[in-house]
Amino acid sequence: MAANISIIVDGVETPLSTIGRLKGHEGWGMAPIRRLSEAGPLQDGSTDRGYRLDPRIGKFVFKLDETELEDMYVQRAAIQNYFLPISTLQVKFVVGLITKVIDCKTMDLDLPWDVEKWAAQNFVVSLRCNDPTFYDPVGKSKVFVIGGGGNMMEVPTVIPMTVGASTIDVYETITILGNYKTYPHIRITGPITDPVITHMRLIKKLDFTGITIAAGNYYDIDLRYGYKTIVDSTGVNKLSELTADSDLTTFYLAAHPELSHGINPIHVTGTACTLATGVEFTWFDHFTGI
Numbered sequence: 001m002a003a004n005i006s007i008i009v010d011g012v013e014t015p016l017s018t019i020g021r022l023k024g025h026e027g028w029g030m031a032p033i034r035r036l037s038e039a040g041p042l043q044d045g046s047t048d049r050g051y052r053l054d055p056r057i058g059k060f061v062f063k064l065d066e067t068e069l070e071d072m073y074v075q076r077a078a079i080q081n082y083f084l085p086i087s088t089l090q091v092k093f094v095v096g097l098i099t100k101v102i103d104c105k106t107m108d109l110d111l112p113w114d115v116e117k118w119a120a121q122n123f124v125v126s127l128r129c130n131d132p133t134f135y136d137p138v139g140k141s142k143v144f145v146i147g148g149g150g151n152m153m154e155v156p157t158v159i160p161m162t163v164g165a166s167t168i169d170v171y172e173t174i175t176i177l178g179n180y181k182t183y184p185h186i187r188i189t190g191p192i193t194d195p196v197i198t199h200m201r202l203i204k205k206l207d208f209t210g211i212t213i214a215a216g217n218y219y220d221i222d223l224r225y226g227y228k229t230i231v232d233s234t235g236v237n238k239l240s241e242l243t244a245d246s247d248l249t250t251f252y253l254a255a256h257p258e259l260s261h262g263i264n265p266i267h268v269t270g271t272a273c274t275l276a277t278g279v280e281f282t283w284f285d286h287f288t289g290i
Helices: 069-082
Strands: 004-009 012-015 021-026 033-038 047-053 056-065 089-095 098-110 120-129 140-145 153-155 161-163 166-175 185-189 192-199 204-207 218-222 229-232 263-273 278-283
Touching: 056 069, 056 098, 140 166, 140 263, 166 278, 185 192, 263 278
Parallel strands: none
Antiparallel strands: 004 012, 004 089, 021 056, 033 047, 056 120, 089 098, 098 120, 140 278, 153 161, 166 263, 185 218, 185 278, 192 204, 192 263, 218 229
């Protein structure tokens, strides 16, 4: 089954067949792997210390078939507009029911000119993907809400109100369906005091002990590399409110086989909560290649 391939430029999707006749592509398989190792002064060989994924360079080879010279120049100009260096670009592969997308920037667009064969020109576009993993563009989410153990009561006043507090003390699992780890976005919605989010298998936590998030406010935690931010609903930086022993840089959701079947057990706690309180994870399933 052939893949349907398109590019999305500044939010507008265009099939590659619109750009030219696709002759081939490369660099879209397994993401480039760099093994990390170290060796002692008297050690034979080395000791493996894991790996990292390097940026990906993906290429497409096209052929242009135009019968008029003027049409060829018009087509060349149109092609360049798809791959401007300033543009935000995604490549989208669809195979059957499976859709995978990757974020890219234009690295090179080779538009050679053969005087003798100008009516049948080949050209290559090279795209750099700083994050070499693909992702399912349909995001997923899991919400942790108030649990048992509440001690709220209604006070019979002219305007009904509740006093006291309840707690969040919830264990849930998040299942990752991709084959590579993902760094989620987390929103903690108040009111809540001392919120703590713990990954029970990876032993990672995001701890806001001593902090109260007021009703109507929320904290957004962006765990992606290159971001690692915590801001409130007004955009104020709240990174300093995380405890020093928290794992902001290394908190992620693992895929199989790092965790069997991609099952991530998460524990969320907090006090002074109401029914408006919530902790929401959102993420995209990631894949190492096509």
